[in-house]
Amino acid sequence: MTQKRNDIFSTRTSLIRQRFPDYKIDGLLFFSTSNIFYFCGFEGSDGVLLLTPAKTILLVDGRYTTQAFQQTANVEIIEYADKISGIAQFVSNYHLKNIGFEADGVTFSMYKKITSRLSHKKLMPLSDELRLIRARKDATEIALIKKAAAISSAAVSSVISEIREDITEKDLAIQLEFNARKLGANQAAFDTIVASGKNSALPHAHPTNNKIKKGSFLVIDFGVKYRGYCSDETCTIAFGELTKKEKRAYQAVKKAHDRALALIKSNVAASAVDSCARNTFGEEYSRYFVHGTGHGVGLEVHEAPRLASNSQDILEDKMVVTVEPGLYFPGQWGIRIEDTVLVKENSCEKLTKMDKKLIIIE
DSSP states (O other): OOHHHHHHHHHHHHHHHTTHHHHTOSEEEEOSHHHHHHHHOOOOSSOEEEEOSSOEEEEEOTTSHHHHHHHOSSOEEEEOSSHHHHHHHHHHHTTOSEEEEEGGGOOHHHHHHHHHHOTTSEEEEESTTTTTTTTBOOHHHHHHHHHHHHHHHHHHHHHGGGOOTTOBHHHHHHHHHHHHHHTTOSEESSOOEEEEGGGGGSTTOOOOSOBOOSSEEEEEEEOEEETTEEOOEEEEEEESOOOHHHHHHHHHHHHHHHHHHHHOOTTOBHHHHHHHHHHHHHHHHGGGOOSOSEEEOSSSSSEEEEESTTOOOBOOTTBEEEEOOEEEETTTEEEEOBEEEEEOSSSEEEOOOOOOSOEEEO
């Protein structure tokens, strides 16, 4: 582990500790694997991170003890046989009275078990207070997201020549993921979407054994993880000749995408970006736009901030967000165009690489 990496974790834990007085806590528990990785570098699939005013303590079971020592530095590693007992013991050992915890990372059942063991302590749920802690990216994070975006864009580009009438959605998705792995991806960032014809009208369609047919849209929504960080990009491709209605709809999505993209910069309300896309669609198309305009991307493919009509978030420089307007005509076809961008002071930088002009495959 390099000194630079150690300094990153030290900076992050220092910044969150500075908020302890505002939260009125003297300790903070993290349960989500993304936040645990963010604050100490541990990549295991289970564990608990406890931050006190002076210490960073990682609690794991015996499956992860060696891994924890290998992946962290300046972190006290504690092995537990039972998670609840381990938490209770070390909260007591450090004489903590008001312990914050990430409410979104704990089930009600776990909460009840923890409180039953900490009868004289006060557990304080933190939700909105922690939602944006990873929203602004540092230089290392931005570089890793850029690399992930480059890999996924190259993988999407590589399968366009594979689109033909005898290939199924599922086969194309498998080929896409295989190519991404060869290009350096660690894994897919989410369930790959390859959807054609009627299936493309489903925003979260699953690839099927249906063969791709000419005269339809093909939606490819794909992202990878590279060293923990995600990419996210959607391309809609025309396979064969389109109708005038389909061409007009694609241009409407492209216009909404471009206008929303042009609005993104520091100090812009996330809801304003969403409104821009919806207003661009106007009365003719707005009812077919059924989801938010975008979301943050980082250690998770969906994280803060949210670009939606009810979002209270304000964009800041160094945030990474998607812009992904779409139109979905039930039982017919759908279109989505998505880019991931880095928010800057006066503009944004597109991190995804595919050109969003309509690609037509004859």
